[in-house]
Amino acid sequence: MRRLIAAAAAGAGLLLTVGCSSSSSSSAADPGSTASGGSAPVTVSLGFLTNITHASALVGLKEGLFTKALGSAGTLKATAFSSYLNALAFLKGTA
Numbered sequence: 001m002r003r004l005i006a007a008a009a010a011g012a013g014l015l016l017t018v019g020c021s022s023s024s025s026s027s028a029a030d031p032g033s034t035a036s037g038g039s040a041p042v043t044v045s046l047g048f049l050t051n052i053t054h055a056s057a058l059v060g061l062k063e064g065l066f067t068k069a070l071g072s073a074g075t076l077k078a079t080a081f082s083s084y085l086n087a088l089a090f091l092k093g094t095a
Contacts, residue, residue, distance in 0.1 A: 041074045
């Protein structure tokens with residue numbers, strides 16, 4: 001059980017690192033802006049399948065790990081997909 005929790009925490013950290021996106025498109029173009037210290041809150045989009053292959057996302061959501069890691073720096077927008085096809089359609093903008 002400890003290994004599952006450790007794996008979920010590691011996966012949650014990886015997903016947070018990979019899935020961060022800013023709600024403002026000007027932050028990347030503004031060389032004076034930083035990721036910390038007074039910048040606008042970010043919205044982290046987390047897409048996952050509702051099966052064992054995405055257990056780290058499921059555990060992270062249930063335990064509140066993502067929200068805790070974000071703190072006041074941003075919000076989490078989680079989207080569950082029942083199949084890879086639904087996820088791909090969402091990414092392509094056809095869902």
